[in-house]
Amino acid sequence: MSKDVDQSDITTAEPVATPKVDSPPQSTGEIHQPVVVAKKSDADGMPEQQHRAFEQRYGNSDLDDWAWYEDPDPATRLQTDRLIDRGIDRLLELTKSEAKDWKVLITCGGVGGEATYLRNKGFTNITNSDFSSEAIEIAKRREPTIKSIVINAEAIDAEDGEYDLVIVRAGLHHLPRPVLGMNEMLRVASKAVVALEPNEGVIAKVLGQEFEVEEGEINYVFRWTEELLEQVVKSQLLEDPVHIENVRSVHHHKVWVLAEKICKGDKAKMHKLIKSVYKVGAPLLDRVGNAFIGIVVKDPDIPHTARDEAPAAP
Numbered sequence: 452m453s454k455d456v457d458q459s460d461i462t463t464a465e466p467v468a469t470p471k472v473d474s475p476p477q478s479t480g481e482i483h484q485p486v487v488v489a490k491k492s493d494a495d496g497m498p499e500q501q502h503r504a505f506e507q508r509y510g511n512s513d514l515d516d517w518a519w520y521e522d523p524d525p526a527t528r529l530q531t532d533r534l535i536d537r538g539i540d541r542l543l544e545l546t547k548s549e550a551k552d553w554k555v556l557i558t559c560g561g562v563g564g565e566a567t568y569l570r571n572k573g574f575t576n577i578t579n580s581d582f583s584s585e586a587i588e589i590a591k592r593r594e595p596t597i598k599s600i601v602i603n604a605e606a607i608d609a610e611d612g613e614y615d616l617v618i619v620r621a622g623l624h625h626l627p628r629p630v631l632g633m634n635e636m637l638r639v640a641s642k643a644v645v646a647l648e649p650n651e652g653v654i655a656k657v658l659g660q661e662f663e664v665e666e667g668e669i670n671y672v673f674r675w676t677e678e679l680l681e682q683v684v685k686s687q688l689l690e691d692p693v694h695i696e697n698v699r700s701v702h703h704h705k706v707w708v709l710a711e712k713i714c715k716g717d718k719a720k721m722h723k724l725i726k727s728v729y730k731v732g733a734p735l736l737d738r739v740g741n742a743f744i745g746i747v748v749k750d751p752d753i754p755h756t757a758r759d760e761a762p763a764a765p
């Protein structure tokens with residue numbers, strides 16, 4: 452298995468062919484009961500099809516398959532960590548805090564890629580979680596000093612406000628109910644939430660997928676916007692003081708694929724090329740970017756939304 456963490460356009464993944472979805476049966480004029488296929492839960496209350504797919508995927512992998520999460524190669528680190536780095540740097544800047552100040556829960560964290568990133572960034576109190584017990588076993592072997600536990604992101608087994616910060620990367624769009632996943636993050640985070648997910652918009656329309664397939668199971672690529680995040684947050688937190696922001700960016704695994712081709716796999720050259728592509732492209736394209744870096748801070752001293760800080764239009 453290579454670095455195909457995800458098939459959505461915000462990660463380093465190889466794209467897969469759009470799955471064939473059978474066309475709906477022609478109407479006969481009769482009223483049919485809706486058939487719910489994607490939202491069935493298994494005996495543990497996990498979304499059945501996605502759970503089976505990820506258990507299979509992680510179960511078929513070896514520790515070595517995940518070595519790139521700690522690969523110090525700058526090109527790999529840049530392509531893998533660029534978005535989470537932007538989110539975390541902005542969070543620390545907004546809250547005038549340090550990494551060591553935060554008790555963190557990662558949901559949909561798989562074998563612990565974000566956990567490794569956070570540990571290397573200076574975070575000391577980290578819990579990685581995923582609904583796949585196979586992933587959690589690998590995470591424990593990869594990072595024995597980091598706590599890893601099985602959690603369903605739609606029903607987090609934690610008290611309200613038990614963690615300071617809850618983070619997700621490329622996970623919510625695998626849930627049958629992505630907004631519920633965000634609601635759960637908001638519930639168990641006492642101070643902040645960071646979500647790295649696909650963003651709606653022009654680039655997503657051109658380069659993104661609508662559906663993706665994991666071990667034969669399909670999921671919808673749910674895309675966020677700052678306005679949607681604001682509505683979800685306000686519905687839950689009501690008039691509590693809160694800062695909501697999307698450090699929107701542009702990011703695509705095809706940049707990696709292209710760089711690999713052009714540089715014939717020479718990692719030093721790839722690093723330079725990838726860096727230049729994002730340096731030139733990002734400032735131009737971030738505003739219409741396909742990567743959502745949603746940040747919610749429960750803090751009365753920070754202005755309410757990013758838009759409140761922006762100068763009024765002339």
Ligand SMILES: C[S@@+](CC[C@H](N)C(=O)[O-])C[C@H]1O[C@@H](n2cnc3c(N)ncnc32)[C@H](O)[C@@H]1O
Nearest residue numbers: 456457505559560561564581582603604620625
């Ligand atoms: C695309 S992978 C991303 C893994 C990791 N966050 C990363 O970026 O490397 C999606 C992850 O979400 C997990 N997942 C999917 N549905 C979940 C659920 N309901 N609860 C918890 N984890 C879930 C999968 O097992 C998988 O590890």
